[in-house]
Amino acid sequence: MDIKRLVDSLRDCPCGRPHKAEIKAIEIGSGLKAETAKILNKYGFPKRILVVADKNTLRASDGIMEILKEGGFDAELELYDNLRVAEMTECRRLQEICGSRGFEGILSVGSGSLNDICRFAALHADTDFAIFATAPSMDGFASGTAPITDNNFKTTHPARQPSIIIADTSILAKSPAILKSAGFGDMIGKLTGLVDWKVSHLLTGEYYCKNIAALTEEALRRVTALADRITEDSEEAAEAVMEALVITGIAMKLADSVRPASGDEHIISHYWEIKKLEEGKLSDFHGRKVGVATLICSRIYRYLASFETVDPAAENLDWDDIHRVYGPNFTKDVIRLNNPTITEQTTPKLIKENWQAIREIVFSTLPENEELKALMKTAGAPTTIEEIDVSPKLGLEGVIYHPYMRYRMTLMRLIPMLNIPVDWKSFIE
Ligand SMILES: [Zn+2]
Ligand SMILES: [Zn+2]
Secondary structure, three states: OOHHHHHHHOOOOOOOOOOOOOOOEEEEEOOHHHHHHHHHHHOOOOOEEEEEEEHHHHHHOOOHHHHHHHOOOEEEEEEEOOOOOOEHHHHHHHHHHHHHHOOOEEEEEOOHHHHHHHHHHHHHHOOEEEEEEOOOOOOOOOOOEEEEEEOOEEEEEEOOOOOEEEEEHHHHHOOOHHHHHHHHHHHHOHHHHHHHHHHHHHHHOOOOOHHHHHHHHHHHHHHHHOHHHOOOOOHHHHHHHHHHHHHHHHHHHHHOOOOOOOOHHHHHHHHHHHHHHHOOOOOOOHHHHHHHHHHHHHHHHHHHHOOOOOOOOOOOOOHHHHHHHHOOOOHHHHHHHOOOOHHHHOOHHHHHHHHHHHHHHHHHHOOOHHHHHHHHHHOOOOOOOHHHOOOHHHHHHHHHHHHHHOOOOOOHHHHHHHOOOOOHHHHHO
16 A cells, blocks of 8 residues: 555645654555565664564464564564453553663554554654554554553553554455454444544534545445455455555544544443443454444434434533443543533534534435445444343443543534434334
């Protein structure tokens, strides 16, 4: 993928924000594992490196340590059993290892949480950072931020964007179907994410770049066109999905915002995740939760937009109730993120004036409910909370209360102002 051409095409963007990316190379192709050392050398990656993997990702990229050593790298391995949660304690530990043992670069072998702890540690230890991807399971590869769990509360932190991303399509194609369908679910989330970005731009004047939104839209088009081939052992499909996932990650970095890739559906997924974690339970894969949340959000957005007119009013929230639902572990963060509340950035009058434009955004972006569900089923992605092991109680809670864990305008954050009756349960069943 020609990353330089992509960034050059956004030079002097009319949105006024300079679009910069630190990524030097994105190499996606068949048999690239054998070329790993050569690629890292070509782009000047430092020689003294810490390789971070878990047993699954190391098995998938069997022989990579030898390839690195033969290629002249002074590489040491940090091996996890099966890393599923990106914990702040692990970020700090890797950072400390880099500092005390003089590593100048981190190579993360894997995806998801493994990448996230590495990109956080690389920023804070000020080392270079590269990824060898083993599954097209989520869109965070190129991201310059990392969702990290600290005391069970998950928030997005600044982190280092990788300078090099390598993906061997013969490895991606053989990755478990569950991870590939998770990547599809994460991409489907861009549907509601883009709606939220556009709505916030209208109502709060939040920064928006149509050229960057177009990058995400194009990546989404390419992946949905491949829905029926997602779970196949196909290098061609794996390559296309991987490229789309990488592009949306780059879009976040170029916009310097998570908006091009994340909206209500991601916040709901995070809510489910932290609440399960609080009980010591692991969640399903990120993209699988995001996919299910997208389907629920999409139904609600379309329902809201079915009202031809609205009569909005200032919100009158029962904060005691909200704090009770979040519980003692999270209430402090909820208070911090809602003083002032994001809704103070808009007015009932502005919502009323923009309602037709909002309806237009919803209907032009989101497919019909049944169409979206069928698309997800075709790609092997789950479509119900039951399939991702979220109880009806937790499912409902996340859908109703998630907006208060961010200072961010989304369509669902507006519901308390809209005066539209919402039968929440009906959207989850
Ligand atoms: Zn722009
Ligand atoms: Zn995601």
